[in-house]
Amino acid sequence: MNDQPAWVKIEREFDAPIDVVWEMWTDPELFKQWYGPMGMHVPTAEMDVVVGGTRKICMEMSAPDRKMTMWFTGVYKEVSRPARLVYTESMCDAEGHILSPQSMGMPEGHPDVTEVIVELREDKGKTIMTMVHVGAPEGTAGGGGWRQAFDKLAALLTG
Amino acid sequence: MTDSDQLDAAFSALANPTRRAILAHLLKGEATVNALAEPFEMSLPAISKHIRVLEEAGLISRSRDAQFRPCRLNAAPLAAVAQWTEAYRPIWEARFDVMEQVMQAMKDKRDE
Numbered sequence: 001m002n003d004q005p006a007w008v009k010i011e012r013e014f015d016a017p018i019d020v021v022w023e024m025w026t027d028p029e030l031f032k033q034w035y036g037p038m039g040m041h042v043p044t045a046e047m048d049v050v051v052g053g054t055r056k057i058c059m060e061m062s063a064p065d066r067k068m069t070m071w072f073t074g075v076y077k078e079v080s081r082p083a084r085l086v087y088t089e090s091m092c093d094a095e096g097h098i099l100s101p102q103s104m105g106m107p108e109g110h111p112d113v114t115e116v117i118v119e120l121r122e123d124k125g126k127t128i129m130t131m132v133h134v135g136a137p138e139g140t141a142g143g144g145g146w147r148q149a150f151d152k153l154a155a156l157l158t159g
Numbered sequence: 160m161t162d163s164d165q166l167d168a169a170f171s172a173l174a175n176p177t178r179r180a181i182l183a184h185l186l187k188g189e190a191t192v193n194a195l196a197e198p199f200e201m202s203l204p205a206i207s208k209h210i211r212v213l214e215e216a217g218l219i220s221r222s223r224d225a226q227f228r229p230c231r232l233n234a235a236p237l238a239a240v241a242q243w244t245e246a247y248r249p250i251w252e253a254r255f256d257v258m259e260q261v262m263q264a265m266k267d268k269r270d271e
Contacts (some may be wrong), residue, residue, distance in 0.1 A: 012255050016262040028196050037253035131255075133247055134169045152208045 007134040014129060018122040019131055022082035025118055035059075051079050055087060056096055073098065077115075085118040168216035177201070178209050182232065185219060189231035 014021055015097035028045040036042040036059055044058035053076045061068045070073050071092045090098045090113050100112060117132040172178055181195050195204040210230060213219045221228045 008251055010251050010255065012207065012259075014259060014262060016266065021258075021263070022264055024262065030261070034254055034258035037257050038251065112228070129255075156184065 002022045007132055009130070011128065011130045013123075014127045015125075016127055017125070018082045018120050018127045020037075021120055021127045022085075025085055026081075049079055049085075051076055051078055054096075056092070058094070069094075071096070083120055085116075087116055089114050089116060169218055172212050172216035172218055175209070176211075177206075178213055181213060181230075182208075182218065185230060185232040189222075189229040191227040191229050193227070195230065241269060 010151045026036060026047065026049045028047050030044040031047070032045050035045070035057070040061045041057050043060055044056065046054075046056045048054055055072075055074050055076065057072045059072070060097060061070075071094055072089050073092040073096050074088040074090060076085070076087045078084055091100075092098050098112070115134050117130075117134070119130045121128050165184075173182075177199065180198070184190060184195055184198075192203065192207060192210060195210065196203055199206060210219070214221060214230075218233055219230045220233045221230050
């Protein structure tokens with residue numbers, strides 16, 4: 001039994017103005033430059049950064065013998081420039097049809113829909129960013145009970 | 160049940176407030192169905208149904224021999240649900256390292 005909660009939370013301080021960090025998330029050309037680390041790159045990033053707007057990202061990983069392509073789609077749920085951005089993410093095919101993570105070779109337990117929450121605030125010319133990537137968003141399957149379910153889960157796993 | 164089916168069952172079992180309350184109660188130790196039903200304004204059969212859902216999802220187990228068949232928490236499926244995050248953390252960390260470099264490069268370019 002491990003003590004990890006069912007989300008990833010990362011806080012970073014950047015020596016950059018808040019508007020620049022916001023652009024990193026919302027300008028497709030800038031987003032492509034940082035989103036594919038560790039041998040991956042991002043040839044396609046389509047983003048309609050308005051509430052209800054869709055996003056579609058392609059990630060490519062080149063191995064010596066083949067090229068692996070993964071597509072991700074999602075919807076922007078909150079867009080409050082420059083302080084808060086919330087979007088969903090699911091694996092999909094090139095046409096944007098959602099695929100199950102397991103059919104794409106992801107480990108068991110990977111949820112179908114994840115949600116990314118980015119919060120930015122400025123402090124003395126620097127920007128503090130908090131990113132939370134959570135297993136499933138509120139208001140979907142389970143009638144909005146997911147967040148509480150994950151809270152409980154965290155309590156169970158750390159208790 | 161495959162692992163995937165079991166995780167689906169675990170997720171849907173967790174998406175109900177009564178069942179989460181039952182799990183929270185079981186964190187303190189094993190308990191009988193009667194004891195678990197006590198805080199709820201719900202019939203015993205209704206509570207039993209929730210317990211059956213939790214049992215089928217593998218989140219709790221019940222002893223076979225004891226007279227009152229107490230329920231206890233089974234944490235393994237919960238741990239499996241949580242593990243996907245561990246694959247993601249290093250990817251995000253690496254992304255933000257690159258983001259920092261990109262912003263630094265933009266700043267250097269402006270300063271030139």
